[in-house]
Amino acid sequence: MTDRIRRFREERERLNQHVLSRGTLGMRRFFALDHQVYKDGALDARTKELLGLATSTVLRCDDCILYHMLRCTEEGVTDEEITEALEIALVVGGSIVIPHLRRAIDHLGQIRERA
Secondary structure, three states, rough: HHHHHHHHHHHHHHHHHHHEEEEEEEEHHHHHHHHHHHOOOOOOOHHHHHHHHHHHHHOOOOHHHHHHHHHHHHOOOOOHHHHHHHHHHHHHHHHHHHHHHHHHHHHHHHHHHHO
């Protein structure tokens, strides 16, 4: 795992704990909902993570893209499946998502390289 990805995970965890320690009941409930919604249900967790990746790409949130890319790889999503999800994001979001698509593909390469 690259230093950037390791630092991202550590920083995300640290900041989440900071928010949750100071957050309101509403914030804590939202974080719990966010965690819960990606668990297996009618859709399995891997499909939900692909949806999260595509949505995050359309919304152009680099932190979310990296998070969902990591989760996709943890859930055993193939490179081809990830690429198709990103292709959908590109069609839905248009050319403005291209810089985020580039970084997403770079993240995937780094994740696979270190696996």
